[in-house]
Amino acid sequence: MKLKTLLATTALAGFLAAPSLAQDLDAMSAEELLPLAQEEGTVTVYSFTSRIAAVEAAFEAAYPGIDMIGYDASSTEQIARLQAEAAAGIATADVIYISDAPVVLTQLLDAGLIEAYVPPRVDGLLSDEFKSPLLSQRLSTKVLMYNEEAHPDGAPVDNLWALTTEDWAGRVIMVDPLQRGDYLDLMVEFVLRADEMAAAYEAHFGAPIELDAGVDNAGLQFITDLFENDLVLVSSTDDVNAAIGSIGQSNPPIGFTSYSDRRDNEDEGWALQVANEVEPSNGIVFPALLALSTNTQNPAAARLAIDFLMGDDSETGGAGFAPFYVAGDWATRSDIAPHPDAVPLEDFIGWSIDPVATAEIRQEIADQILILQ
Amino acid sequence: MASISPSAGQKRRFSLPQGLPLKIGVLIAIGLLIAAPLLRILFETLAPNSISAWNDVVLSPLSRNLLWIPLGNTMILGLGVATGCVLIGGFLAWLVVMTDIPFRRTIGLMATLPFMIPSFATALAWGSLFRNGRVGGQTGFLEGLGLSIPDWLSWGMTPTLIVLTAHYYSLAFTVIAAALATINSDLVEAAQMTGAKRGRIFMGIILPVALPAIVSGASLTFAGAVSNFAAPALLGLPVRMQTMATRLFGMIEIGQSARGYVIAILLIAVSALFLWFGNKIISGRRSYATITGKGGRAKRFTLGTAKYPLFAAAALICLLTTVVPVVILIASSVAPSSSALFSNWTLHYWIGASTPTIAQGQAGVFYNPFIVSATTTTISLGLVVAVTGSILGLMIAFTLARYRTGFLSGTINQLSFLPLLVPGIAFGAAYIALFGAPMGPFPALYGTFALLVIAGTAYLVPFAVQTGRAVIQQVSGDLDESARLTGAGFFRRMTAITVPLASRGIAAGALIIFVKIVRDLSLVVLLFTPTTPVLSVLAYRYASEGFTQFANAITVVILVISIAATLLANRLQTKSQPWLKN
Numbered sequence: 001m002k003l004k005t006l007l008a009t010t011a012l013a014g015f016l017a018a019p020s021l022a023q024d025l026d027a028m029s030a031e032e033l034l035p036l037a038q039e040e041g042t043v044t045v046y047s048f049t050s051r052i053a054a055v056e057a058a059f060e061a062a063y064p065g066i067d068m069i070g071y072d073a074s075s076t077e078q079i080a081r082l083q084a085e086a087a088a089g090i091a092t093a094d095v096i097y098i099s100d101a102p103v104v105l106t107q108l109l110d111a112g113l114i115e116a117y118v119p120p121r122v123d124g125l126l127s128d129e130f131k132s133p134l135l136s137q138r139l140s141t142k143v144l145m146y147n148e149e150a151h152p153d154g155a156p157v158d159n160l161w162a163l164t165t166e167d168w169a170g171r172v173i174m175v176d177p178l179q180r181g182d183y184l185d186l187m188v189e190f191v192l193r194a195d196e197m198a199a200a201y202e203a204h205f206g207a208p209i210e211l212d213a214g215v216d217n218a219g220l221q222f223i224t225d226l227f228e229n230d231l232v233l234v235s236s237t238d239d240v241n242a243a244i245g246s247i248g249q250s251n252p253p254i255g256f257t258s259y260s261d262r263r264d265n266e267d268e269g270w271a272l273q274v275a276n277e278v279e280p281s282n283g284i285v286f287p288a289l290l291a292l293s294t295n296t297q298n299p300a301a302a303r304l305a306i307d308f309l310m311g312d313d314s315e316t317g318g319a320g321f322a323p324f325y326v327a328g329d330w331a332t333r334s335d336i337a338p339h340p341d342a343v344p345l346e347d348f349i350g351w352s353i354d355p356v357a358t359a360e361i362r363q364e365i366a367d368q369i370l371i372l373q
Numbered sequence: 374m375a376s377i378s379p380s381a382g383q384k385r386r387f388s389l390p391q392g393l394p395l396k397i398g399v400l401i402a403i404g405l406l407i408a409a410p411l412l413r414i415l416f417e418t419l420a421p422n423s424i425s426a427w428n429d430v431v432l433s434p435l436s437r438n439l440l441w442i443p444l445g446n447t448m449i450l451g452l453g454v455a456t457g458c459v460l461i462g463g464f465l466a467w468l469v470v471m472t473d474i475p476f477r478r479t480i481g482l483m484a485t486l487p488f489m490i491p492s493f494a495t496a497l498a499w500g501s502l503f504r505n506g507r508v509g510g511q512t513g514f515l516e517g518l519g520l521s522i523p524d525w526l527s528w529g530m531t532p533t534l535i536v537l538t539a540h541y542y543s544l545a546f547t548v549i550a551a552a553l554a555t556i557n558s559d560l561v562e563a564a565q566m567t568g569a570k571r572g573r574i575f576m577g578i579i580l581p582v583a584l585p586a587i588v589s590g591a592s593l594t595f596a597g598a599v600s601n602f603a604a605p606a607l608l609g610l611p612v613r614m615q616t617m618a619t620r621l622f623g624m625i626e627i628g629q630s631a632r633g634y635v636i637a638i639l640l641i642a643v644s645a646l647f648l649w650f651g652n653k654i655i656s657g658r659r660s661y662a663t664i665t666g667k668g669g670r671a672k673r674f675t676l677g678t679a680k681y682p683l684f685a686a687a688a689l690i691c692l693l694t695t696v697v698p699v700v701i702l703i704a705s706s707v708a709p710s711s712s713a714l715f716s717n718w719t720l721h722y723w724i725g726a727s728t729p730t731i732a733q734g735q736a737g738v739f740y741n742p743f744i745v746s747a748t749t750t751t752i753s754l755g756l757v758v759a760v761t762g763s764i765l766g767l768m769i770a771f772t773l774a775r776y777r778t779g780f781l782s783g784t785i786n787q788l789s790f791l792p793l794l795v796p797g798i799a800f801g802a803a804y805i806a807l808f809g810a811p812m813g814p815f816p817a818l819y820g821t822f823a824l825l826v827i828a829g830t831a832y833l834v835p836f837a838v839q840t841g842r843a844v845i846q847q848v849s850g851d852l853d854e855s856a857r858l859t860g861a862g863f864f865r866r867m868t869a870i871t872v873p874l875a876s877r878g879i880a881a882g883a884l885i886i887f888v889k890i891v892r893d894l895s896l897v898v899l900l901f902t903p904t905t906p907v908l909s910v911l912a913y914r915y916a917s918e919g920f921t922q923f924a925n926a927i928t929v930v931i932l933v934i935s936i937a938a939t940l941l942a943n944r945l946q947t948k949s950q951p952w953l954k955n
Contacts, residue, residue, distance in 0.1 A: 050914055072914050076626050084802045088809025090819050103628035173509060176610055179623035232508055233613060235606040238921065243509035253509035267709055366627060367429075370438050373613055 025299055027120060030307045036300035037066050043301035044069040046078045047097040048288070051323035058319035059308050066301055075100035075181070082113050082293070091295035094302035097309065098289050099140070100181045101355035102188075102362050109133060114291040119307040122333060130332040133356070136287030137309055139330045141259040142186045143283030143350050147244055147252035148273035155275030156254065159204040160197070160282075163254070164225035172226065173243050173255035176233040177369055182286065186256060188358045188365045189284045189351050191219035196280035203279055220368060227372040237261065245270030256283055259342070260328030274328075276349055285350040287332070288324075311336060392776040395863065399772050400781060402765065403788050406831035410803035411641075411791060414634050423631030430635045439620060440636065444643065446609075447599050447617040450534060451647070454598035455591040457538035462545025462590055463583075465687055470553040471579070472674045474684055481550070482943065483691040488543040489888050489935035490695065491928055493603040494702040495540050496532075500607070501701060503527050508611050528612040536604045539694040541597045545590030547885065548840050551878045552586030553579070571674070585846050589839040592648050596793035596835070599644055625799075634799060641794045648790055702932065706925035722922040738915075738926045743906050751891055751907045752934060754822070758829040759887040763879055765830055766837020766886075767845075771871060773838070774845040775853070793835040797896035804828045804900060825900050832896050833886045840882030841875060848874045884942050888935045892928075908934075 052070035059068045108114045130136040177183040198218035201209040240257045311317025327342035338344040468474045469481040504513035505522040605616045617640045624633035707718040725737040809819035818824035912927035
């Protein structure tokens with residue numbers, strides 16, 4: 001591919017120019033980076049969340065003399081933009097703050113558009129899965145949620161397979177997995193966890209699972225049965241939230257959405273609650289990633305910004321992490337305390353996705369779902 | 374000016390086929406602006422590691438759900454919406470321009486509004502009336518009254534057809550009204566004096582003369598319907614109805630952009646085929662030049678007893694397609710809960726200062742540091758692109774109207790229409806790739822206002838061409854010929870004859886361009902630099918974070934700008950809009 005060649009050449013040129021510099025910078029502490037960063041004077045962050053505006057204010061207060069430019073764009077838009085910019089030989093971003101890990105790994109990291117950086121300060125506070133192949137800053141979810149007003153005694157299901165039964169025909173809702181990457185990742189996870197899905201089937205129906213012709217694992221069987229049970233698809237997470245959560249419903253649907261959207265219950269008139277006692281799991285937990293742009297013009301400031309976004313050493317991560325310290329999202333750093341209003345991560349039953357394994361079979365699963373529709 | 378083409382040179386040029394230099398010039402311009410980016414997208418799908426996408430989309434077990442069913446739905450939508458829009462838009466245009474219906478001016482203004490209201494608001498309006506319990510959450514008004522609404526009326530093809538027709542008919546109205554207004558009433562009077570009945574006048578004079586405009590209106594609305602994403606996504610998905618647009622969006626969203634581009638290319642190809650038939654109809658028929666050197670007077674049909682029933686019908690259409698969606702849009706910018714639009718209204722989302730308890734401390738949109746710069750940029754972009762787009766569109770429309778036949782004209786016609794069918798984000802990406810890097814002596818345009826103007830101009834050329842062409846076609850070629858024989862050059866003829874006479878169609882086109890660029894998101898989303906957003910980008914940012922009220926507040930601002938532009942344009946044009954005078 002032409003793009004790749006171009007990138008390789010650009011990256012190569014960068015390496016030849018300063019091979020040792022990048023390594024030196026990687027090992028520097030925030031204090032050591034600061035004077036270099038101040039010399040650079042500016043850092044542009046592509047962020048998939050608008051909360052970058054709050055980070056920007058805090059960063060500029062903490063490090064006067066460095067102008068942070070926060071640019072809020074969806075993961076898909078960031079990927080398209082980075083690819084287009086690379087093809088045109090332009091570099092505007094220094095730091096990439098992005099979701100959609102499976103796509104990011106294949107289309108950005110493997111293509112050489114971004115590279116990993118772990119601030120030495122937090123290196124010891126993160127488990128390996130959060131450091132490689134890219135740094136994870138926090139974790140979000142797509143999990144089974146129900147209406148707690150209609151079901152005050154807890155979730156109306158205790159096994160995912162219940163969703164494929166007559167009781168829930170036409171009453172399970174989610175965003176079309178062929179329109180939103182995180183929902184596709186959820187589907188992929190069912191397949192990657194096929195053994196657990198098979199065990200849960202037996203626990204629910206009392207007999208071992210029998211696979212349909214052309215279906216080769218319990219995960220795909222679950223997806224098939226779910227679609228055949230008149231699964232309702234909508235186009236945005238907010239539609240899912242309103243459908244499940246709106247108060248005053250006698251028979252609300254159940255479905256997959258973000259745990260952290262529960263924080264909007266009061267504003268929106270919802271009664272969203274997570275189902276955390278479900279066999280074999282309630283859904284997926286996935287990372288928000290931080291990476292350096294390969295062609296960054298401000299390598300020190302970029303590293304300093306990532307360091308800042310990882311939070312300080314206080315219990316809640318301080319000003320850099322404050323916008324992300326919400327119920328339903330979890331810090332990856334082991335020393336940041338869980339949010340008091342949410343289930344702590346260690347008690348949460350959601351599956352953590354493996355972006356590499358997900359990326360491998362993602363397209364195949366998407367194709368299977370396409371046929372089911 | 375006349376010295377540009379002295380009559381001596383004129384004679385020599387007769388050895389060349391007529392209009393060849395003009396055709397070639399226009400072809401080069403749109404080749405660079407339109408064909409080049411599109412070819413780039415095509416080549417993207419032909420790269421070794423993406424060429425298999427063609428097989429996946431066209432000839433694999435996936436094709437049925439990936440291509441054929443969405444294609445079928447898309448064509449039903451395109452044809453259905455185009456028919457509906459021409460009927461409704463044409464009906465209203467006839468009432469406003471040619472009859473003595475009361476409140477003509479108001480109806481004329483309201484009929485141009487629906488296109489300015491985002492289609493998602495119209496879709497929401499539908500939902501707030503007809504939504505049933507399939508999806509859960511709040512049901513619509515009618516179910517609230519105890520009626521049971523079947524799925525086919527709540528979701529899927531029927532509501533999507535209706536909503537898109539309600540959204541796009543104003544395009545057909547604008548084009549057809551501009552053309553009807555040019556019908557010299559001498560023709561109608563002559564027919565009346567010879568005793569022709571109304572039906573006969575309609576079929577024999579008005580319809581044939583308005584045909585180019587009707588075909589233009591049908592083409593624009595067809596293209597709008599097949600590429601619209603919001604309405605089928607909101608109304609179709611819950612019953613798993615997919616169109617090419619929703620598939621395309623999905624494929625790009627989940628990282629399978631090669632397949633997405635293949636779907637886009639097929640959408641372009643199929644639509645181009647349909648539109649080619651439309652073009653055949655125009656170029657095959659005889660020319661009806663109605664704007665001649667003589668002045669025309671407007672004389673209106675008297676509707677008699679049908680006056681008030683027809684007025685009621687027109688008023689109902691306007692109310693349902695403009696007032697209801699606007700009210701919904703405004704309500705959704707002040708209601709804390711999206712499921713109860715008419716309770717607990719607050720202006721917090723507009724003017725509130727940051728409070729941690731509401732919307733995660735998000736301050737009202739007027740506190741957004743970008744609001745002023747985004748508004749200024751948006752308006753200047755709208756104005757500049759309206760001018761550049763109109764100029765380019767006029768050149769193309771003129772070429773097509775004067776030299777209808779021939780391979781070159783056919784190519785120009787097809788090319789000038791294509792951007793309508795290209796997803797904006799793909800067009801934007803191709804533009805960055807093409808014009809982002811320095812080219813020879815020209816600096817890199819990435820992130821500049823200029824690149825956005827160029828891309829916007831190219832992207833919106835179809836609107837200027839389609840609106841201008843119908844009118845230019847009616848400007849009698851005699852006028853142009855006589856000017857040419859007296860030695861007037863191309864630009865002179867353009868500025869002294871064609872432009873003044875075709876000003877209505879041109880102004881209508883410019884207005885549509887302005888509105889489109891002001892509210893369009895997909896094209897600008899990649900082209901703009903991080904620090905200088907436009908309003909639609911601001912709205913998108915809010916929406917993607919789940920702050921829908923803020924997003925809708927920005928959308929209301931965009932709507933206000935669009936309406937202000939319409940009123941201003943109406944004012945400036947009153948002189949040249951005899952149908953608005955009594």
